[in-house]
Amino acid sequence: MPALEFEKPIVDLETRIDELKTYGSSSNVDMSEELALLEKRLERLRSETYEKLTRWQRVQLARAPGRPTAMDIIGRIFTDFQELHGDRAYGEDAAIVGGLARLEGQAVVLIGQQKGRDTKENIARNFGMAHPEGFRKAMRLMDMADKFGLPLITLVDTPGAYPGIAAEERGQAWLIAQSIQKMTRLRIPVISVIIGEGGSGGALAVAVGNRVLILENAVYSVISPESCAAIVWRDAKEAAKAAEALRLTARDLEQFGIVDEVIPEPKGGAHNDPVGSSEELKKALLHNLEQLRMLDKDALLDSRAERFRRLGVFEEI
Amino acid sequence: MPALEFEKPIVDLETRIDELKTYGSSSNVDMSEELALLEKRLERLRSETYEKLTRWQRVQLARAPGRPTAMDIIGRIFTDFQELHGDRAYGEDAAIVGGLARLEGQAVVLIGQQKGRDTKENIARNFGMAHPEGFRKAMRLMDMADKFGLPLITLVDTPGAYPGIAAEERGQAWLIAQSIQKMTRLRIPVISVIIGEGGSGGALAVAVGNRVLILENAVYSVISPESCAAIVWRDAKEAAKAAEALRLTARDLEQFGIVDEVIPEPKGGAHNDPVGSSEELKKALLHNLEQLRMLDKDALLDSRAERFRRLGVFEEI
Amino acid sequence: MTLERFFRRRPPQQKENTVNDDLPDLWSKCPKCNAQVYNKELEQNLRVCPKCGYHHRIPVKRRVEGLLDAGTFQVTSGRVKAKDPLEFVDTDTYVAKLERARKKTGRESAVYAGRGSLAGLPVVVCVMDFEFAGGSMGSTEGEEITRAIELATKEDRAMILVTASGGARMMEGALSLMQMAKTTFALEQLANKGLPYITVLADPTTGGVAASFAAIGDIVIGEPDALIGFAGQRVIEQTVRQSLPDGFQRSEFYEKKGFIDMVVDRRHHRETLANLIAALRNQPKPEVTALEIKVPEPPRTGIFGRRK
Amino acid sequence: MTLERFFRRRPPQQKENTVNDDLPDLWSKCPKCNAQVYNKELEQNLRVCPKCGYHHRIPVKRRVEGLLDAGTFQVTSGRVKAKDPLEFVDTDTYVAKLERARKKTGRESAVYAGRGSLAGLPVVVCVMDFEFAGGSMGSTEGEEITRAIELATKEDRAMILVTASGGARMMEGALSLMQMAKTTFALEQLANKGLPYITVLADPTTGGVAASFAAIGDIVIGEPDALIGFAGQRVIEQTVRQSLPDGFQRSEFYEKKGFIDMVVDRRHHRETLANLIAALRNQPKPEVTALEIKVPEPPRTGIFGRRK
Ligand SMILES: [Zn+2]
Ligand SMILES: [Zn+2]
Secondary structure, three states: OOOOHHHHHHHHHHHHHHHHHHHHHHHOOOOHHHHHHHHHHHHHHHHHHHHOOOHHHHHHHHOOOOOOOHHHHHHHHOEEEEEOOOOOOOOOOOOEEEEEEEEOOEEEEEEEEOOOOOHHHHHHOHHHOOOHHHHHHHHHHHHHHHHHOOOEEEEEEEOOOOOOHHHHHOOHHHHHHHHHHHHHOOOOOEEEEEEEEEEHHHHHOOOOOOEEEEEOOOEEEOOOHHHHHHHHOOOHHHHHHHHHHHOOEHHHHHHOOOOOEEEOOOOOOHHHOHHHHHHHHHHHHHHHHHHHOOOOHHHHHHHHHHHHHOOOOEEEO | OOOOHHHHHHHHHHHHHHHHHHHHHHHOOOOHHHHHHHHHHHHHHHHHHHHOOOHHHHHHHHOOOOOOOHHHHHHHHOEEEEEOOOOOOOOOOOOEEEEEEEEOOEEEEEEEEOOOOOHHHHHHOHHHOOOHHHHHHHHHHHHHHHHHOOOEEEEEEEOOOOOOHHHHHOOHHHHHHHHHHHHHOOOOOEEEEEEEEEEHHHHHOOOOOOEEEEEOOOEEEOOOHHHHHHHHOOOHHHHHHHHHHHOOEHHHHHHOOOOOEEEOOOOOOHHHOHHHHHHHHHHHHHHHHHHHOOOOHHHHHHHHHHHHHOOOOEEEO | OOHHHHHHOOOOOOOOOOOOOOOOOOEEEOOOOOOEEEHHHHHHOOOEOOOOOOEOOOOHHHHHHHHOOOOOOEEOOOOEEEOOOOOOEOOOEHHHHHHHHHHHHOOOOOEEEEEEEEOOEEEEEEEEOOOOHHHOEOHHHHHHHHHHHHHHHHOOOEEEEEEEEOOEOHHHHHHHHHHHHHHHHHHHHHHHOOOOEEEEEEEEEEHHHHHHHHOOOOEEEEOOOOEEEOOOHHHHHHHHOOOOOOOOOEHHHHHHOOOOOEEOOHHHHHHHHHHHHHHHOOOOOOOOOOOOOOOOOOOOOOOOOOOO | OOHHHHHHOOOOOOOOOOOOOOOOOOEEEOOOOOOEEEHHHHHHOOOEOOOOOOEOOOOHHHHHHHHOOOOOOEEOOOOEEEOOOOOOEOOOEHHHHHHHHHHHHOOOOOEEEEEEEEOOEEEEEEEEOOOOHHHOEOHHHHHHHHHHHHHHHHOOOEEEEEEEEOOEOHHHHHHHHHHHHHHHHHHHHHHHOOOOEEEEEEEEEEHHHHHHHHOOOOEEEEOOOOEEEOOOHHHHHHHHOOOOOOOOOEHHHHHHOOOOOEEOOHHHHHHHHHHHHHHHOOOOOOOOOOOOOOOOOOOOOOOOOOOO
């Protein structure tokens, strides 16, 4: 897995330590003291880096190649995933996956925004950027969950809805609006998890949950730092500044009540321990689902409405 | 208006009488006796022709150029028509029109299948053959009627759903099925009127009414006589034979319970007296609507289901 | 239109596609890969070519056997028979056509239905038989399907409907058309009870059958390479005056176009349907094993999905 | 993105598009037909060019005046004001930007709303003001819109929402995004009471506003030539690396694409909305007359519809 920019010092040090070890064993010179020092230093460097991640570094982690995608998570946490295709209107959009699955035996409906794990898949998945038909597929699955009273779990990971000519022609704005509206009507438990990049309306379209959870290094923003920087400073390279300004990290969002729970990730991000991080996510899903099970259909709908009714910061005059 | 094939003898005779009149008045010869005889003969010819129309002749009347289209009828019977466009998914299909209107002051939702009144309009209307987006628009208007508790009136006049590549690609079969399904769910009064050509699934898609009415010279068939003839006799010219076999006239359909009421047309068809024929249709709509007004939402749905549950001819073993 | 063959003349004996219960020949030739296939093996394989995965048509009884738990199926169809409401005559009478269809299939309609259990789950299975008048939908078929759906509704069973039909039955005129609405109303009752409705679209599913109950399953499954669509291919070609692209209107095509949930090899229908039904009914995952597939399956059309 | 202009620098003074209550000049130049138009006439014409039908932007108060029965409007918005939850700073502070917007418009947010009557029909009208921070949607705007919808729900009024917005307000981050869901939940309550909700999309309606309450009116009306869409045109051009076709993302474009019910000249909004609302509420046709239009209207995009 290629290191992110800010991880390079760590990787460099790791490489040195490895070289030193190799040299030591081949030359029969005792390097143990030096090695111990270096290891300690590495440990400190890691702590310094990962415990004080800037917002921009979180963005990079959220987008890191190798970070578990929706399908990776589905494979690890759920069983018996049966993918269902199509929007019954125009096409099959691989940027959004969905279907039936089981979580510890409980049948659920899953919707996941899926980025590619390599270039080929990224092209097929359109880098996780859905067209209108993707949102329409999601809506169809929401209807299915609602009809059969199954909990709905959505996994959010997209740079945003695709801003292309065809997408606009086929009513991108309308489909996002319709999908949000559909979610305001569901009389089932809905849990949305931001697992990587929560990109604007394209993310919200499938994230109107009774509970909105977020992985520690995931981000959720009204605009990408690059676009924000391009607008404000006319330079996408100022993205780091924009990321700071946008307050888009899990902890920021928690403060504003936009997310209900931050799910811890292993040091260095979910991709460093996909199994462990999946376990945390699974636990979070299970206990939230358990709580929502107490509510009847009307209460599920009403409490979701109340949750979103409260969001916003303003002053009464 | 060009005469239909079987109307030619009548038109010929009418022409002769006119010529004779002209001759009489210009030559000062008294032709009144001859004229009286010819007029009587014309009357008899008219009666013979129009009272004993063959099924194929009805088909020709149902398709006659100049026959009132959905928009003509809307203009004559309803007021304040406000056309609404689009399917909120793919496009605007001019083969199906719809919107809000008033019938004697009562607000209703209208859906009409619209053929062109000339070549240019026929091309724009695709000869009244809808694509999937047309049916989706119809469904959207049905939802609107249902949401606001407004009666739905559908005017059926189509050779059928369009059998083109793009229509199939966009799921023609699915949209027809969805539209039928939508109509099985409406908790409002629904009256469907076959005003011209009721062509197969494309017609049924908007004709699942509590009441299905039909104009006297309209037809409603599972397949066009031409296609039937092409299949059976390998010759579309045998359409007259096929029309006989298919039992597709208003009176045939009434016998099978497929339509509830046959609305009389003036001799020679609705296009000979569009105003009078509209009045008959309006009366029929009003008294059916009046009856349906007695039913509550559940009863409207249940009685529609029962109506269609009974359709079919078979034998118990 | 697929029905053309049926309507125009006596149905041709599709030697390679139909098999009697007692096989006269030991070997069949696969029309797709030309392999000589041992009939017994073909039958065990639910009439999927063990060499290339080609899906031969399968007799309705055999399909139900391959789907349900052994010995659980009880036929409920066959209580009604067709009449000739239009006194339809073309080159032959409808009555004579019906007689031939009855003789050929031993049944009164193109519908074979009943209750049974699938991996322990209560279901109603309803299968259309292309051998009976091209699977065309007349009043009898509409009534049988409606009753099967009503049975599922009444007995709290999931509904599985396997379609194979050229569409409406011309010889019953608009009465045939009305069956599209009648069956859909029945499905509405089923839906109101929250019971799952799954359709399996076999080759061919076109016309009024495609445009009604086939299309509106909660989940719509296509058999590989099945022809599906509203308009027949010849009609479309005549309309657009061009020939149709390869694969047009096939299951895989409609999966890509967003209209079919998945294309599933017939040998996997049993466990796929069991898992879907159990999930939709919010019941524990059933124990069910699939037929072992020893041969390469047809290539997957989707980019990432596994063919099940 | 339409917001770019606003975010990047101080909003340019759009001389031809904004008019103060006391006009400094007697004449304006129409940016479309270049005609010199007498300002008084332009105002009487609801800021539609009497020569070519071009729709200038119209101040929110003037729009409401032109829509409702005289003297019936009661403002209900203006009870909340924006904070700076993110302590957002770019080239300037959010606080300073807000101050400028307040000063410019004399209001606390981009939303102007209240109750009133339209041809005797009780309505709530909510208008977005592009002059206030590009009509962008922050927490305040979301709250105002939500309250307006709640008011309509409570008082059994039809809801009319006129949108004009570049989308979400970046300076409030994801809080801004959440307003899309919050307002939609309020609309659900309105719908449950069977009250009509009609949106009028003015120029421009893009981003998160287009992708939430603007798009889901029971009836969606576009103002002629209004720019509408999710993505901004520059973003799309950068994405697809080609220039956009003429008329792309305009009202007329989306009417043709099936997403807008009708494009209606502003001078006809009053009677159109009255008729639609009365019909949807199943009430008698209201008596209402439109502004007389003396000049040719812009050509109709649809083939057969009349432009109203
Ligand atoms: Zn083979
Ligand atoms: Zn002008």
